[in-house]
Amino acid sequence: MPDTDAPGVIPIALDAMGGDHAPDEIVAGAVQAVREHGIPVVLVGAPRPLAEALHRHDAAAEIPIVRAEEALAMDEGALASLRRPRSSIAVACHLVRRGDACAVVSAGSTAGIVATGKLRLRGQPGVLRPAIAVALPTRPNPTILLDAGANAEVKPEMLVQFAHLGAAYAETALGISEPRIGLLTIGSEPEKGNKLVKRAHELLSAAPGLVFAGNIEGHDLLSGTVDVIVADGFTGNVALKTMEGSVRYAFAELRETINESRTARIGGLLQKKRIRELYRRLDPEVHGGAVLLGLNGTVVIAHGDSHAKGVSAACVLAARLAQEGVVNRIGERLATTHRSHRLW
C-alpha cells in the first residue's frame, strides 16, 4: 500500500515510464505536484531509475514507488499494449481499480493508454465508447472539446453521450452549471453537414439533461460561445491539431516579423514579457492535458513531450476531477438518460 502523509488520502498513480522525457521529467513533475500543489503521487515504473531520480530531488521520502518492470514504447499501439499486463500504465490502472489510487496520469502513447484503460478500467455502465476531452483556452472559462481522437468512427448516439461526458467534466472540474453544448459541423443550419451530424443534431435537440446550443463551426472553436463542443474523434482531432498549429504559426510569423526590423525589435523588447505570458496561456503544457472520460476511473493523458510543468499540471487536473467526482457525475447523467428512455 502506498505510504502517504494524511491517512485516507488517495494518491495519483503517475506512469513514470511513459513519455519522451521519462522518467526524469515525470519524476520532476511529481515532485512539483507534491511540493507546490500538495497532491499525493505514487510513481509507477522501474524502481531503480526512479529511486535515483527521486534521490536527486531529495524526495524519496515524499513519493512512493510502485514497481512495474515493463513500459510501453511511445510508438506501441493499441494491440501491442494489450499483450503487456505488467506495463507501467497497466499497473497504474490497476491501482485505480483497486482503490489504491484516485486517478491515472500518463504521458505515454495515447493509443496505448486508451487501450489499456479500456481493458483494465472498463467503460462505465451504459457508456458506448470513452472519449478524449481537451480544454481549449477560451475566456472566461475553458471550452471542452471531445472526442479529440479516441474514436475515428462514431454513431450519432455516441455524440449525445460525448455531450454528457463533456458536460460532467465542465460541471465538476470547471464548476459550470448547465453547460451549453455545441455540435461541430460546417454550417449553422441544421440541414448542413454530413449524415452523422444531421442525425446527431436531431438527437441532441431532443436529449433530456443537455442544454443544446446548436451547431458550431470551425471558426467558433475559440469563441467561448459554448462550454462543450462535440465531434467524432476524426473531426475533433483534425480541429484540435489545426487550432494548435495555426496559433503556433501565427506566433511564429509574428516573432519573425518583429525580428525583421531594428525599430520593431526595440519596440519588441517592451512587449516580449507580455507576449510570453500570452503564449504561456495558449501553451498546451499549461492546460493539464487530455482526459479520457467514460471509464471507471479518471485518466489524464499528458502531452507526450511533457516536461515537469506539464506533468504537474496533469496531476493537478487529475486530482481535481477525482475530488469533484467526474466519474460519479457521468454515472448520474447517463442514468438519467436511461430512465428517460424507459418512459417510452
Add this chain to the structure above:
Amino acid sequence: MPDTDAPGVIPIALDAMGGDHAPDEIVAGAVQAVREHGIPVVLVGAPRPLAEALHRHDAAAEIPIVRAEEALAMDEGALASLRRPRSSIAVACHLVRRGDACAVVSAGSTAGIVATGKLRLRGQPGVLRPAIAVALPTRPNPTILLDAGANAEVKPEMLVQFAHLGAAYAETALGISEPRIGLLTIGSEPEKGNKLVKRAHELLSAAPGLVFAGNIEGHDLLSGTVDVIVADGFTGNVALKTMEGSVRYAFAELRETINESRTARIGGLLQKKRIRELYRRLDPEVHGGAVLLGLNGTVVIAHGDSHAKGVSAACVLAARLAQEGVVNRIGERLATTHRSHRLW
C-alpha cells in the same frame, strides 16, 4: 456580345448581385480589376443600379453590363437556386458556357454557386464531384486545400480525383511542377484514421500521375511540406474555418495584449505597420477566394463579405486560372488515369 478593347479577349463574367456588399463593392472591385490589373470584366445583374454604380466610378465605357433580372439571396440554398434560371449567377455561367466569358466570379451564396455551376456548366468528363479549393497562405508557395466544403460525404475514389484537381490548380495558377499531395488525417501511420482515409491512402499510394507524400495532420496545414492537401468536404471545411478562426484569435489576443500596457503600446506603435502587413498576408480577402474545380469552366467563389479588394483579387485569380488553362489540365490528368485503368 460584350464589348472589349482588344478583339478576342474574353472577359470575366462577374456576378454583380451576389454578396453582402453587392452591387456597390462588386462594381468597385470590377473597376479595380480593369484599371489596376488590365483584366476585362463584364458585370452581370440588374442594369439600372449597375449603370449608376459604374457612372459613379466614371467607368461605364470600360465595363459592359449583361442583364440578369434576378439574384439569389445569400441564404438561398442549392435547391432554391435550381429554380432560378435567370439569376445573375446562372446568367454568368451561361456566358462561360457560350464562350462569351472565360470564367465566373461570384461572392454569392456558396451553395447557390455550386448548384448553379453544376447544373449550367456540368462536370468535366470523368469528374465524379467538383470540389472547392482554397489556397492557404504558406511560404514560399501557397498550399491548395480541397475539398473545402462542396461535398460533405465522399467516397475514397473522389479523394484521388480531388488530388488531380488540386494538382492541376497548383500546376497552372502557381506554376508548381509535380505538386506533392498530402492526405489530411489524424496520424502519420497509414493505419491511422477512419475507413475513408485508410482506403484513400491505399488508392493515392498507387495512383499514377500523382506524387503522394503521405498523411498530413492538422498541425501541418500551414507547414508548407506539401503543395496540395486533400480531405472530404466536411473535414476540409472544419479545418479551414478552424485555421481562419485560430489565426484571427491569436492576432486579437495579441492586439489586446499590446493595448493593455502603456509601455507595450509605445513599443506597439513601432510595429503596427509590420503587423498590419502580416495580417494582410493572412487576410482571406487577399487570397482571391475559393475555386470550384471540375466543371467545364473556371468558377471562383469570393468571400460573401468581400469588398472591392477581395472582388478584384478573385478576378485576378480567375483570369490566371483561365489563361493558364486549368480546365484543360484537369482534363489531361483525368484522361491519363482513365487510360491507366484500361490497362487492366
